[in-house]
Amino acid sequence: MSAATTAAGSACSPRTIQVELSANPYPVVIGEGVLARLGEQVRELGFKAGTKVLVVTNPDVDTHYGDVVLASLRTAGLAAEQLVIEAGEDQKTPATVALIHEAAFRQRLERGSLIVALGGGVVGDMAGFAAATWLRGIAVVQVPTTLLAMVDAAIGGKTGVNHPGGKNLIGAFHQPRLVLIDPATLATLPQREFRAGMAEVIKYGVIGDPELFSALEAAGDLSTIEAVGPALLQTLLERSAAAKARVVAADEREGGLRAILNYGHTLGHVVETLCGYGTFLHGEAVAIGMVAAGEIALAMGLWTPADQARQRALVVAAGLPQRWPDLDGAAVLACLQGDKKVRDGQVRFVLPTAIGSVEIRSDVSAETILAALERLP
Amino acid sequence: MSAATTAAGSACSPRTIQVELSANPYPVVIGEGVLARLGEQVRELGFKAGTKVLVVTNPDVDTHYGDVVLASLRTAGLAAEQLVIEAGEDQKTPATVALIHEAAFRQRLERGSLIVALGGGVVGDMAGFAAATWLRGIAVVQVPTTLLAMVDAAIGGKTGVNHPGGKNLIGAFHQPRLVLIDPATLATLPQREFRAGMAEVIKYGVIGDPELFSALEAAGDLSTIEAVGPALLQTLLERSAAAKARVVAADEREGGLRAILNYGHTLGHVVETLCGYGTFLHGEAVAIGMVAAGEIALAMGLWTPADQARQRALVVAAGLPQRWPDLDGAAVLACLQGDKKVRDGQVRFVLPTAIGSVEIRSDVSAETILAALERLP
Numbered sequence: 001m002s003a004a005t006t007a008a009g010s011a012c013s014p015r016t017i018q019v020e021l022s023a024n025p026y027p028v029v030i031g032e033g034v035l036a037r038l039g040e041q042v043r044e045l046g047f048k049a050g051t052k053v054l055v056v057t058n059p060d061v062d063t064h065y066g067d068v069v070l071a072s073l074r075t076a077g078l079a080a081e082q083l084v085i086e087a088g089e090d091q092k093t094p095a096t097v098a099l100i101h102e103a104a105f106r107q108r109l110e111r112g113s114l115i116v117a118l119g120g121g122v123v124g125d126m127a128g129f130a131a132a133t134w135l136r137g138i139a140v141v142q143v144p145t146t147l148l149a150m151v152d153a154a155i156g157g158k159t160g161v162n163h164p165g166g167k168n169l170i171g172a173f174h175q176p177r178l179v180l181i182d183p184a185t186l187a188t189l190p191q192r193e194f195r196a197g198m199a200e201v202i203k204y205g206v207i208g209d210p211e212l213f214s215a216l217e218a219a220g221d222l223s224t225i226e227a228v229g230p231a232l233l234q235t236l237l238e239r240s241a242a243a244k245a246r247v248v249a250a251d252e253r254e255g256g257l258r259a260i261l262n263y264g265h266t267l268g269h270v271v272e273t274l275c276g277y278g279t280f281l282h283g284e285a286v287a288i289g290m291v292a293a294g295e296i297a298l299a300m301g302l303w304t305p306a307d308q309a310r311q312r313a314l315v316v317a318a319g320l321p322q323r324w325p326d327l328d329g330a331a332v333l334a335c336l337q338g339d340k341k342v343r344d345g346q347v348r349f350v351l352p353t354a355i356g357s358v359e360i361r362s363d364v365s366a367e368t369i370l371a372a373l374e375r376l377p
Numbered sequence: 378m379s380a381a382t383t384a385a386g387s388a389c390s391p392r393t394i395q396v397e398l399s400a401n402p403y404p405v406v407i408g409e410g411v412l413a414r415l416g417e418q419v420r421e422l423g424f425k426a427g428t429k430v431l432v433v434t435n436p437d438v439d440t441h442y443g444d445v446v447l448a449s450l451r452t453a454g455l456a457a458e459q460l461v462i463e464a465g466e467d468q469k470t471p472a473t474v475a476l477i478h479e480a481a482f483r484q485r486l487e488r489g490s491l492i493v494a495l496g497g498g499v500v501g502d503m504a505g506f507a508a509a510t511w512l513r514g515i516a517v518v519q520v521p522t523t524l525l526a527m528v529d530a531a532i533g534g535k536t537g538v539n540h541p542g543g544k545n546l547i548g549a550f551h552q553p554r555l556v557l558i559d560p561a562t563l564a565t566l567p568q569r570e571f572r573a574g575m576a577e578v579i580k581y582g583v584i585g586d587p588e589l590f591s592a593l594e595a596a597g598d599l600s601t602i603e604a605v606g607p608a609l610l611q612t613l614l615e616r617s618a619a620a621k622a623r624v625v626a627a628d629e630r631e632g633g634l635r636a637i638l639n640y641g642h643t644l645g646h647v648v649e650t651l652c653g654y655g656t657f658l659h660g661e662a663v664a665i666g667m668v669a670a671g672e673i674a675l676a677m678g679l680w681t682p683a684d685q686a687r688q689r690a691l692v693v694a695a696g697l698p699q700r701w702p703d704l705d706g707a708a709v710l711a712c713l714q715g716d717k718k719v720r721d722g723q724v725r726f727v728l729p730t731a732i733g734s735v736e737i738r739s740d741v742s743a744e745t746i747l748a749a750l751e752r753l754p
């Protein structure tokens with residue numbers, strides 16, 4: 001599949017990418033207008049008329065898309081109800097999951113019932129976790145409505161909530177039965193959220209898809225949905241979803257390969273933590289983290305100044321931050337040590353070696369890290 | 378493996394039964410004194426010296442076995458800490474799981490760390506669920522100390538907690554890495570709990586192991602651990618564990634065959650619910666439920682009065698109740714309908730057809746049920 005072909009056929013007919021898991025493969029369906037076909041799609045999975053469906057969403061998303069989704073499900077003969085929860089990052093807690101369980105109980109969801117997560121990554125992670133833990137696991141369909149959730153959070157089965165001590169410490173792996181992506185829903189997404197999602201798209205380019213990277217470069221301006229346009233949007237959704245699907249299929253439970261998805265995230269996590277959650281959006285921190293990881297790779301002679309410049313240019317084109325914030329070196333190292341990606345006390349970095357390939361390294365010294373961060377503009 | 382051979386070799390050397398799951402097979406080790414070898418056994422699973430281990434137990438069990446377990450783990454070089462929680466059935470809640478998560482956070486458990494559940498089914502279900510949901514799943518070793526947990530709860534990966542609306546509504550499938558059963562720990566178990574566990578042992582006999590059933594019959598008195606004696610105890614633990622292991626291996630996620638483990642449980646559940654939780658122990662209700670299911674099977678011509686008499690005699694020999702309580706028929710039917718084992722509105726009964734075999738039937742009419750219950754002494 002070349003980026004060009006994909007873009008050409010994309011504006012009208014949805015594309016399907018299969019997440020090839022041995023036990024429970026599932027489709028990611030991407031296309032303008034598919035939201036209104038959710039009901040049919042669910043029926044095609046084998047859910048019969050009368051199946052109870054609980055749609056979990058939040059007020060922002062409900063305003064724009066709640067009615068379409070409910071109508072689609074009900075028209076298809078499904079017994080759909082809706083729960084609207086507050087879903088800021090600070091509401092991503094066991095207490096909110098308990099609210100979803102309450103609704104599941106009120107609606108008497110059974111083993112064969114379904115939860116639909118309609119919203120960003122916060123809604124997806126919580127509704128997914130509630131589904132993972134209701135009756136020891138009922139089906140979930142992810143309907144992501146942020147760019148970040150479309151290209152990342154909704155695919156791969158990671159679900160969970162935060163603990164006062166850290167993000168996503170409580171959770172489960174629970175693969176969805178279907179991921180339904182309607183690019184049209186991005187029209188209402190705040191611009192800053194759109195850009196944050198673009199950081200993950202750039203990440204897929206760097207870690208494994210040079211064609212995607214080039215397609216993004218060719219666009220020039222990636223900072224708004226209008227600038228990107230429907231054809232490139234469909235392409236980048238498809239290629240990003242395909243990239244995530246490949247990695248997930250190769251490593252469902254994050255034993256090895258899946259670690260490459262953490263590109264930009266180790267140092268991004270440091271930025272999020274030390275600057276205080278809320279200062280930067282996750283995608284913004286990832287953008288900063290990718291540029292910083294690139295600098296470490298440069299210092300280690302793993303990749304070239306030219307590639308680092310290309311990466312940086314794309315981050316800028318997406319309207320994302322790339323400056324390393326003024327952080328205390330000792331605090332940075334302490335934060336890296338506390339990260340759950342640490343294995344045997346060694347920090348594992350995903351470092352770029354070319355546009356389209358990365359390496360996992362556990363031999364990056366504290367000096368190398370701090371020196372590289374110092375050198376960042 | 379015949380019951381006789383097993384019993385002969387049992388008193389000194391532990392036996393291992395493998396739960397043959399394709400993705401994550403694990404051993405059930407059964408033998409007098411194995412508790413003191415937990416540390417070694419954990420190391421044999423591949424956990425390195427220095428691995429963090431959180432032992433979760435409750436006061437009763439801690440008093441008798443906490444020190445032995447901690448000492449064994451620490452002697453083996455593991456960084457073991459202990460959390461003692463209250464673990465009555467009414468504490469089997471998300472709030473108690475949150476306490477385990479707190480301890481996991483304080484000890485900074487990592488992906489490679491381990492939780493050990495030391496206690497009855499309540500501790501096992503909660504510690505198992507906490508492990509299932511910490512960092513999206515860390516390893517758990519089950520060390521059951523009640524007969525019920527040894528032959529049932531600890532094997533098979535069902536974990537969870539209660540919801541105000543019903544038992545075990547919140548949970549996950551999470552297989553242990555090892556189940557370690559030391560029959561010696563039953564010495565301190567209250568007699569009533571011992572008998573309740575025996576109901577599940579009888580269940581295995583009826584649903585699939587006529588040899589086990591005969592071995593139990595031969596013993597005469599099954600009502601105390603002294604009456605049973607160490608040889609038969611080892612045998613029944615092995616055969617029960619093997620029975621559970623077979624069913625779990627054939628149906629890890631309770632899609633089909635595993636339903637036969639619900640023998641006696643559908644009507645037992647009615648007894649538990651309508652008499653109020655706490656009136657009967659679970660195993661007592663199961664004993665009543667098995668006799669009642671036998672009566673339905675009789676009414677449907679599925680099995681014989683002689684077999685029903687043999688089943689009833691074993692229940693009596695174990696000091697278990699078998700009288701159907703005086704319950705309102707309409708309430709019984711309503712309760713059956715509310716059971717989560719209902720599929721498409723039809724109650725599915727596991728009915729005995731001979732000592733050692735059962736059938737799943739969805740065609741049992743309300744009249745048949747009520748008439749059979751009426752006929753019970």
Ligand SMILES: NC(=O)c1ccc[n+]([C@@H]2O[C@H](COP(=O)([O-])OP(=O)(O)OC[C@H]3O[C@@H](n4cnc5c(N)ncnc54)[C@H](O)[C@@H]3O)[C@@H](O)[C@H]2O)c1
Pocket residue numbers: 058060061064087088089092119120121122123125145146147148149152153154155156157158159167168185186187188189190193282
């Ligand atoms: N499970 C995973 O694999 C995974 C991967 C990455 C991130 N995450 C998680 O995802 C979360 C972040 O997700 P996010 O970036 O989607 O943020 P989010 O869910 O907080 O959504 C961002 C904001 O956009 C609003 N919104 C969503 N869709 C909209 C739309 N179409 N129109 C208008 N407003 C809309 C939301 O109400 C919210 O205010 C984090 O909690 C992170 O941990 C999970």
Ligand SMILES: NC(=O)c1ccc[n+]([C@@H]2O[C@H](COP(=O)([O-])OP(=O)(O)OC[C@H]3O[C@@H](n4cnc5c(N)ncnc54)[C@H](O)[C@@H]3O)[C@@H](O)[C@H]2O)c1
Pocket residue numbers: 435437438441464465466469496497498499500502522523524525526529530531532533534535536544545562563564565566567570659
């Ligand atoms: N996960 C499963 O597959 C599964 C299967 C069956 C039952 N269960 C669950 O198991 C629970 C019941 O388990 P249970 O019957 O073991 O009861 P329990 O865990 O409540 O233990 C019974 C009592 O015995 C005490 N105790 C335990 N071991 C002891 C020992 N060796 N010496 C002295 N006292 C001891 C406990 O403190 C408790 O007071 C229920 O919550 C049920 O839902 C789960």
Ligand SMILES: [Zn+2]
Pocket residue numbers: 152200265282286
């Ligand atoms: Zn991310």
Ligand SMILES: [Zn+2]
Pocket residue numbers: 529577642659663
């Ligand atoms: Zn039981």
